[in-house]
Amino acid sequence: MKTRRTLVLGGGLAATTLALAACSPTRALNALLPSSTHVLTPDLPYGPDPRQRFDLYQPTTPQPGAGYPVVLFLYGGSWNRGARADYRFVGEALASRGVLALVADYRLYPQVRYPEFLHDCARALAYALRESSRLDGDPQRVFVIGHSAGGYNAAMLALDARWLAAEGASPRQLAGWVGLAGPYDFVPIVNPDVRPVFHHPDVPPDSQPIHHAEQPAIRTFLGAATNDSLVDPQRNTGxxxxxxxxxxxxxxxxxxxxxxxxxxxxxxxxxxxxxxxVLDDVDAFVKAA
Known part of the structure; x- marks a missing residue:
């Protein structure tokens, strides 16, 4: 999902102005990243398409006996826009806490519509499950995290088993999932950018995560801003x-x-x-597995 809100920061941040949204540039945040907390390996493939790539952030802290916890992070952008390079600050933040982080791209509209981007996300997550040991991760502690539209993607992978099943995997292999400001119940669709993604007005009913939440699922962390004017926090997260x-x-x-x-x-x-x-809370959730 997208927003054009601008946050003006003062004090010790020297009044830096950042347009922060799921799809906006984050160069200022990424420019401030330390290099000592992680080893970055960019542009690794999980599939043949140029958008089926991820950047790997390996912690520099000592590796636990069973391996680092593993997180696949999926960004937002109304399923229309976004790039993994914009979210280096997320990969670094997780790596700084001793978490092996994969920040992945996936195909977007108009190249694909629902549900093709979910197949990409499932493919990336199945890769993380399959290759975690080789990457020094713990295969028993693999998580998927998403923000905004990426939170929707994470929810669908965690709650609707058919996506991972197509990749020979299961949500039950995950240690948990995290949704941040995700849209989980957004029909009728009012955002004109999102309508064609989900075949409006013929939106498949089973495309909504809320319809897959009645059965026991894996451990869940849900976070939202109380004053989110873009994705209704009570209707969706609550x-x-x-x-x-x-x-x-x-x-x-x-x-x-x-x-x-x-x-x-x-x-x-x-x-x-x-x-x-947010980082403290997500880190605590991951480490509690």
């Missing part, structure tokens, strides 16, 4: 948490007051962590 819990799923729910839709993801970055403890 409702999904309620329905998952009703179905017997363990859900950690966090609301953040000082961020909006875009800066919720931006809070992974060192200069913006004062806005919300």
């Amino acid at each position: 409702q999904l948490a309620q329905r998952l819990r009703r179905g017997g799923t363990s859900v950690t729910l966090r609301w953040y007051d000082r961020v909006n839709h875009g800066t919720l993801a931006g809070a992974f970055a060192r200069p913006l962590r004062w806005l919300a403890p």
Whole structure:
């Protein structure tokens, strides 16, 4: 999903102005990254298409006996835009906490529509499950994390087994999933950028994560900004948490007051962590597995 909101930061950040959203440039945040926390291996393939690539962030902290926890991160952008290079600050943040991070691209509209981008995300996640040991990761602690449209993608992989099944894998192989400001119940579609992605007006009913939340699912972390004007936090995050819990799923729910839709993801970055403890909360969820 996208937003054009701009956050003006003052004080020690020298009034840096950043247009932070799931699809906007984040060069200022990425320019401030330390190099000592991670080893970056860019442009690794998980499929044949040029968009089926990921960047790998390996921690420089000592490797645990069973390997590092592993996270596949999926960004947002209304399924229309986005690039893994814009989210270096997320990969670095996770690696700095001793988490092996894969930040992946996937095909976007108009190259593909629903559900093809889910096949890409499932393929990337199956790669993480299959190759985690080779990458010094722990195959018993693999997670998928997504923000905005990427949160939708993560939800579908975690809650609807058919996507991973097509890749010879299962959500039950995951140690958990994280959705940040994801759209989980957005029919009727009002965003004109999103309508063609989901074949509006013939949107498949089973395309909505909320319809896959009645049965017990894997451990879940849901986070959202209380004042998200782009993706209704109560309808989407609040409702999904309620329905998952009703179905017997363990859900950690966090609301953040000082961020909006875009800066919720931006809070992974060192200069913006004062806005919300998103990284701390996600790290605690991953380490508790």
